[in-house]
Amino acid sequence: MAWTNEDVAGQFAEIATLLKLSGADAFRVRAYERSAGAIGAAPVDLATLSTEEMAQLKGVGASTASKVAEYLTSGRIAMLEDLRAKVPAGLVELTRIPGLGPKTAVMLHGELGVDSVEALRTALDAGALRGLKGLGAKTETNLRASLERLGAKDTGRVPAADAIAIAEELCARLAVLPGVTAVAYAGSLRRMRETIGDVDLLAASRDPAPVMASLRESDLVERVLAAGEKKTSVVLRRGIQADLRVVDPDSWGAALVYFTGSKAHNIRIRERAVRRGLLLNEYGLLRRADDQAEAQGADRDAAGETEDDPVAGRTEAEVYAALGMAFVPPPLREDTGEVEAAAEGRLPRVVTLADIRGDLHAHSDWSGDGKTSLAELVAAAAARGHRYLAVTDHAEDLTMNGIDREGMRARRRAIAELADGAGIRILDGAELNIGIDGSVDYDLDFLLEFDFCVASVHTLFGRPEPEQTARILTAMRHPAVNVIGHPTGRKIGQRPGYEIDLDQLIEGAVATGTALEVNASPRRLDLSGDAVRRAVDGGALLTISCDAHSVGDLASMRYGVGTAQRGWATAAHVLNCRDLDGLLDAVNAKRGPGMRRVRA
């Protein structure tokens, strides 16, 4: 059995959870959490490393490395087995109830024998919690409410695509309030994670109360969870939780860093602050008053009440600079090496929306499922500032939506008619279907008449990994196939994607000069950020394209760029960051001698 890094990381995350429930030292728990994170983010397959090499990873020591080795050879970790035997299984489940943490779970188990969500429900109904120390009437009510929410569906993470519209709406409403100088959504949404647990909103104002009140009273809010002076938490109508922090404009940058996270990134940069004799919190980067007093040799009592001295805080850039680091774009803030890289000046300049020169995957209504005319699509792409657009309608093997040869020739004439006034190069393209044997639609000569082709898997998702991988590798070798569309086939929150060997795909892409798509549709984001990072490390070329089926879909480019950023991709890794000549050079390079050239 070939264990993936994710499998291994999962073992250590479980150890951390179970240790917490065993009342272990909190720092030891954190060490396991950190090692799980380090393993999950490791750039190489752990199975290829020696125990000594594993212990070189930051956050992984000799103890963890030997447990990894144990797992890789035997498929088990004795310590984890012991913990599983020792900690009642239901306790982990109990801590998933909002407001109920490990301490309370252990206490409920010890006092009442509660070992599952169901048992807690029964205990509540029997009034068994009354009289337990630290648990009053209010806690009982809150637990009931939490259980009810747990009973309702979908309390977990939701696709970011489902939250971004409501986040932007809330921001827009807060931004127009008097005294509010800035508003942003932060958290995992700003980091462009593909799913989010809640919406984090940040506002700058010297008078927080009316801003808080405005959210609490919003018609988008279903329930208020917490309402303090500096922080408000609510449940929105669609079951999504939102947290609002309001800070002084002088603290905006520090608060944005704090609220954007990730938690692991924040911990790392706060440690860095501590090592420099500073304190980093959501209000600023500060030199402590007592430290100053000591530095000046003054007596602390004589110094009296002095304020902490702000070093930075108005902007994020200021905070990072004061920590001796390059600015870290939000999607990179996951503690996967970006802190060290930013400190050592080797953080790559990741691709941005401004680097994108065109879109290489779009459908017009020539495709059965396209909703926009060719002219509208081209005009919209031009309006977005694109220099070129590959219209890649479905090819004929996709029986429902595909276009046959005559249809493609007719579409080619339609493209030619539009070409002059378009103000943008329209690439005559197609989205080909990868057959079970790796073949694609039409024939070689017909395919070489296109300017640009995407090839994608649309059928037979259930094939075993070797077969699935082989069919894509075969398609890559075709001289007219320029990019593999949505390479893993996953749909966020819907289906996991087919079984493929990504490393082989990356090697094949490099060897054949075929790009791998970062499909920017927020339902797909395929490749994922993690997969992009592996592709970048492997030297593969990417495209970032919207797979638009309507004009509005062209706006999804930012999600694709965010995903590419999460994978540390630079403009140099992305084919559609090249100008038209650069793009066509790549297309022509893939074609053999004597084959038709595509001209600008």
Next chain:
DNA sequence: GCCGTTTTCGGCCCGACTGTTTTCAGTCG
């Protein structure tokens, strides 16, 4: 358990809010 511009031991990020508390523990992010 991990780690080092306080380096092989003694620390380990920081603050808001709630509830049950007379000064704080638990939870969350």
